[in-house]
Amino acid sequence: MKPDVLGGFRLDRELDRNWLRWMALFWLCVVAWFLHDRQGNIYWLLLGDTDDNMRLMQVRAWLAGQGWYDLRQYRLDPALGGADIHWSRLVDLPLAGLILAFKPFVGIATAERWACGLAPLLPLSVAMAGLSLAVRRLIAPWAWPVALVVLMGCTSTMSMYAPMRIDHHGWQLAFLALTVAGLADPKRARGGATVGLASAASLTIGLEMLPYCAMAGAIIALRWIWDRADVRRMQVYALTLGGGSAFGFAVFASNANQVLRCDALTPVWLTVMIAAGALLFGLSLLNPANRWVRLALAAAAGAAIVAGFALLFPQCLGRPEQVSDELANTWLNNVREARPIYKHAFKTAFPMAVLPVIGVIGALFATWRARRSEALVGWAAVALFTAFASAMLLWQVRAAPAAQLLAVPGSVALLVVIVPWFLGIREPFARWIGAVPARILGVLIRVFGTVLAFLLLSGLWAGLVVPFFSADKGAKPGKPAAPDKIVAANAACARLSNLRMLNDIPAATIFTHVDLGPRLIVTTHHSAIAGPYHRNGRAILDVHHAFTWPTPNFRPIAKAHGAQYLLICPNMSETTLYRARGPNGFYSQLIKGQVPNWLEPVTLREVRPGTPLPFQLWKIRYDLPDAPAKAAAR
Structure with missing residues (x-):
């Protein structure tokens, strides 16, 4: 299949020679559509995820003078020194740059809004370039537009590039796309450097893509085992992985990440990356002619890394978060994204899984077609990578964006064969x-x-x-189903117009739900107790204990964290855990109207007269003795 010649204009030649220019135009069209479609979200600073809210707070703190290596969030649990956030500053750079660029023209508030709208679209251009390169190298120089069209249909992947999705996921997916391009690169040194640098950059951001980085390294080693002429790819990969990781640690690792933690690029994983790079580089210098000897040496190197890791860092053999069993059972194990795909509803799981399956089939088909060509090794590498990413869905559904992204080359390989047949x-x-x-x-x-x-x-x-297949069985014929109270509460309590009403009271520390904490500190001048960040397990457990234990336990916990007010959002997702685990606990009593005498109701202005705010606020009185709770007047 080749694009036709139109009046002497060879479309295939244009798509080959000027592909980057046309890809940039495609990206600009996507940017324009996204900014138009999500202008309401931008105007209302609708950061839908807790991590997106926290990312903006981290950038605000840095621009306000907080140290480059100090990533503590001092407006979470300020009485106890702030919250330890395990991220790096790398992803803060483009967001901060956009804010500073817009600020002189529109002011800080509008600058933040438009920076949050545009920032996620920057890594999208990198992801598009990576996929375009991979498809150009594996299929045909003119086939890259097909890959971009397929990418637009990857709903899980594209959701990470939507305006206001400012956390690190989009950048890590972009580096994953570059990794695929590197694996498909026929120029060995360039391909090895691309994979090594992309892996190092991804690890500098966070460890979410560590399994994919490890798999990419294993594929490069397997290519060398199969063909010793691929030694240059492995040699350059080893140098860039070790050197890039060292650079990332030196420039971006926070003060808190200088210790032997397991959840970020700390000395633990820096040691692993440098050791892996050194061993692979050593193998490249030996480069024995016998394939079985190369296999034995690679296996020995892998075993040495695993054994060394177990001996030097035994604390990291379990969960990288290193949380207590109580915190895991109370909070971390309930994160929906951490569950395998087969534990999700059909309407959620099916759209996520379809394209990865197609991608694996397509990559295997393309590998078989390329069995007598030079593209065989490249397709075999991509097929292995795609199959691995798809299998990750059986571990955690948060692998869906990566699985869909890596499925694009396989899907394109099928399209360029089947569609021309029909035409x-x-x-x-x-x-x-x-x-x-x-x-x-x-x-x-x-x-x-x-x-x-x-x-x-x-x-x-x-x-x-x-x-x-997923019609609402609760709806009666001719009558729509009742709205989901949990979804409605989550949206209403996070709405900027509602939260702004809290600014009518002086700045204080407010005791509220863990998942509401980051949004509260972004939209108001108040501080909160906790956010969903595992290094702050004590604060998270204290919030859960305060809401699920009997009422008399609340005030001592709140006082220990310096809380002056209590804010609850009835029916918010997190509150379902409170009610399930503490049916007679403090929160359950509150929603039944059993309010203790030491909670003083605070009346706030309504956004619209006659429409009550979705949350309830009380001032905590530590000077009053306990008395039997009375039903609150509403």
Whole structure:
């Protein structure tokens, strides 16, 4: 399949020679559409995820003078010295740069809004470039637009690039796309450098992509085992992985990450990366001619890394978060993204899984087609990488964005074979039905067959069929289902216009739900107790204990954290845990109207007269003795 020549204009040649220019134009169109479509979210600073809110707070603190290596968030649990955030400053740079660029023209508030809207779209350009390079190298120089169109249908992946999604996921996916491009690169040194630097940058941001980085390194080693001529790729990869990780640690590791922690690029993982790079570089210098000797040496190097890790860092053999069993059972194990895909509802799991399956099939098909060409090794590497990413869905559903991203080359490999086949049909069955009917049938097959093939092989059909299998069984004929109270509460209590009403009271420390803490400190001048960040397990447990234990336990816990007010959001997701684990606990008593005498109601202005705010606020009175709780007047 090749694009046609149009009046002497060779489209395939244009897509080859000026691919980067046209890709940039495609990206600008996506940016324009996203900014237009999400302008409401931008205006209302609708940062939907706790991590997005915390990312903005980290950037604000840095721009306000907080140290480069000091990543503590001092507006979470300020009485006890702030919250330890295990991130790095790398992802803060583009967001901070955009804020500083916009600020002189529109002021700080509007600058933050538009920076948060535009920042996620910057790594999208890198991801597009990575996928385009991979497809150009594996399939054809003109095939990259097909990859970009398929990428637009990767709902899980594209959600990480939507305006206001300012946390690190988009950048790590972009580096993953560059890793695929490096694995597919026929120029060995350049390919090794791309994979090594992309892996080092991803690890500098966080360890979420550590399994993919490890798999990419294993694939490079396997390529060398199979063909010793690939030694240059492994040699450069080893140097860039070790050197890039060392640079990332030196420049971006926070003060808190200078110790032997297991959840970030600390001395633990820096040691592993440097050791892995050194061993691979040593193997590249030996480069024995016998394939079995290369296999034995690579296996010995891998065993040495594993054994050394177990001996030197035994504390990291368990969960990298190193949380207590109580914290894991109370909070971390309940994070939905950490559950395997088969534990999610069909309407959630099916659209996530379809394209990765298609991608694996397509990559295997392309590998088989390339069995007698130079592209065999590149396709084999990508097929292995795609299969690994898809299998990760059986571990955690948060692997879906990466699995869909890596499925794109396989999907394109099928599309460039199947779609031209449909387009080539002219007069089917003419011998039996005649020329004119056959010509009409050919047109129908070309049109509808091409559309159907694209929908099937791009995975777009998954979203179209889900509504037929997931109808709301609670709805009665002719009557819509009742709105989801939890979803409504989550949205209402995080709404900027509602939270702004809290600024009517002087700045204070407010005791509230863990998941509401980051949003509270972004939108108001108040401080909170905790956010969903595992290094601050004591604060998280204290919040859960305060809400689930009997009422008399609340005030001592709140006092230890310097809380002056109590804020609750009835029906917010987190509160379902309070009610389940403490049916007679403090929170359950509050929502039943059993309010202790030492909680003094605080009346706030309403955004719209007659429409009550979705949350309730009380001032905590430490000077009053306990007395039997009385039903609150509403």
